[in-house]
Amino acid sequence: MMHLPLxxxxxxxxxxxxxxxxxxxxxxxxLILDLEDSAGEAEKVEALKxxxxxxxAGGFAAPVVLVRVDPALKTxxxxxxxxFVGHGLHGYVVPKVGLPVHLHxxxxxxxxxxxxxxxxxxxxxxxxxxxxxxxxxGPNDLRADxxxxxxxxxTELQLALSHIVLxxxxxxxxxxxxxxxxxxxEEGLRRECENGRALGFDGKTLIHPAQIAxxxxxxxxxxAQLDWARAVVAAxxxxxxxxxxxxxxxxxxxxxxxxxxxxxxxTATALS
Ligand SMILES: CC(C)(COP(=O)(O)OP(=O)(O)OC[C@H]1O[C@@H](n2cnc3c(N)ncnc32)[C@H](O)[C@@H]1OP(=O)(O)O)[C@@H](O)C(=O)NCCC(=O)NCCSC(=O)C[C@H](O)C(=O)O
Ligand SMILES: [Mg+2]
Numbered sequence: 001m002m003h004l005p006l007x008x009x010x011x012x013x014x015x016x017x018x019x020x021x022x023x024x025x026x027x028x029x030x031l032i033l034d035l036e037d038s039a040g041e042a043e044k045v046e047a048l049k050x051x052x053x054x055x056x057a058g059g060f061a062a063p064v065v066l067v068r069v070d071p072a073l074k075t076x077x078x079x080x081x082x083x084f085v086g087h088g089l090h091g092y093v094v095p096k097v098g099l100p101v102h103l104h105x106x107x108x109x110x111x112x113x114x115x116x117x118x119x120x121x122x123x124x125x126x127x128x129x130x131x132x133x134x135x136x137x138g139p140n141d142l143r144a145d146x147x148x149x150x151x152x153x154x155t156e157l158q159l160a161l162s163h164i165v166l167x168x169x170x171x172x173x174x175x176x177x178x179x180x181x182x183x184x185x186e187e188g189l190r191r192e193c194e195n196g197r198a199l200g201f202d203g204k205t206l207i208h209p210a211q212i213a214x215x216x217x218x219x220x221x222x223x224a225q226l227d228w229a230r231a232v233v234a235a236x237x238x239x240x241x242x243x244x245x246x247x248x249x250x251x252x253x254x255x256x257x258x259x260x261x262x263x264x265x266x267t268a269t270a271l272s
Contacts, residue, residue, distance in 0.1 A: 004064060004261050005029050006134070007203040007219035008212045009176055011068070013038035014047035020054055023062075028212045029203065030064035035077060036095050044073060048080055055084045063261055066111060068093040071102070082107070091133060096141060098122060103129040111174075115141035120160045127171035134174030135164050136205060140181070152188075154195060165200035177201040183208035193218035221265045229262035 010028040013019050014035050023031055033054065039047045051067060069077050069092050081089060091109030094102060098118040103110050103126070110131050114120060115138025126132075139157055143149070148156035161177070168175035177196035180189045193204055193215055203219045206212060221229070228249070235247045236259050246255050 004174075004258070005203070005219075005221060005225065005265060006064070006174055006176055008206055008215040009136075009203055010062075010206045010209065010212060011038065011179065014051050014067075015039035015043040017050065020050055022209065024054070024057070024060050026209050026212065027061045028206065028209075029062065029216070030066060030090075031060065031062045032066045032068050032093050032205070034068045035073070036068050036070045039070075044070060048073070048077060052080050055081070055088050058088050060088075063257055063264070064090045066091050066093050068095060068113075071095070074105070078106070091131075093136065095138065097126055100125050100129040102126075103132060106131065109133045111136055111176075113138045113141075114160075114164050115139075115178075116145045117142075117160075120163050123163055123167040127167050127173065132171075132173060134176060135168045136176045137161055137164050137178035137201075139178035142178075152191075154192070158199075161196075161199050161201075169200065174203075175201050177204040179205045179207050180211070181207070183211060186210070186214060189214050190218060221269055225265060226269060229265040232258055232262035233266065 006029050008028040009030040009032060010026060011032045011034050012023040014033045015038060033051050035044060035047055035051065065088060067081060067089060071094065085091070085108040091111060092106050093111045093113060095113045096115055096119065097103060097112040098116050099122055103112055108131065111134045112126055112132060113136045114123065119126065142157060142160055146156070150156070154161070165175050180192045182188055189211055196204055197218055204215045206215060231249050232254050235241060235249045235254065241247050246253055248254070
């Protein structure tokens with residue numbers, strides 16, 4: 001299965017009205033509207049309402065929109081958001097996954113954040129959870145849990161990061177690297193993106209709009225992805241497919257969302 005490109009995956013703090021307004025215009029490959037750590041306890045109910053309003057309004061420039069849940073508020077979050085799954089919301093990001101059961105009950109595509117020692121050790125079981133699409137590294141929580149300090153080369157995280165990639169590849173999942181906190185340090189971000197790409201990640205989670213362009217550049221499409229993109233565009237250009245929402249490409253179902261993605265890849269490659 002050819003995964004959607006997830007080179008740049010921007011966390012948007014749902015508690016922040018300005019950031020949520022701006023999010024709709026940002027052409028990251030994916031947005032994660034965050035209801036977990038970026039929202040204070042007293043802000044969470046309003047943040048969830050803001051997510052509902054944003055999903056009702058739609059019109060996101062990013063082709064993939066996810067919500068990071070706070071597992072302590074799983075019931076109200078699912079009550080508020082289930083109706084959007086497949087209608088503007090592409091799935092949930094579940095933080096601090098340590099066991100497969102942490103991913104149960106969402107009835108939607110899920111991405112697991114691996115950000116504890118237990119999560120890393122249990123990856124093999126976690127990767128069998130139903131609906132799992134990808135793994136996302138959480139370096140801040142990982143460092144805290146491992147009681148290690150950051151180094152410029154992330155030496156302290158290499159074992160955990162490589163385990164995430166190894167398991168993601170073995171189970172056919174997307175693998176997304178963790179955030180780089182120094183959001184005004186473009187050169188540092190570029191180096192860390194290159195390190196992530198060398199380790200095998202597909203893309204990087206981000207915390208600021210200024211980080212999107214760097215991640216898109218470093219995690220640019222591979223030759224296989226470009227071949228897939230050309231095949232998708234060619235399939236939809238067939239006159240008999242002009243009005244179809246879904247077609248078959250190389251034996252796989254492809255939707256118009258994939259066509260938009262394919263065009264973005266080809267345009268981005270032509271411009272770079
Ligand atoms: C880090 C920030 C608090 C900085 O915000 P700010 O000081 O407002 O930055 P700027 O003034 O440069 O912002 C310029 C404009 O861009 C908007 N903005 C900023 N960040 C975002 C964003 N992430 N998404 C959308 N829009 C954003 C500002 O509102 C300004 O807009 P305007 O004035 O209209 O032009 C801030 O960037 C931030 O809060 N970032 C996200 C923080 C977050 O989500 N954290 C949680 C995810 S990371 C994580 O959880 C780690 C993981 O779990 C682990 O364990 O490692
Ligand atoms: Mg975290």
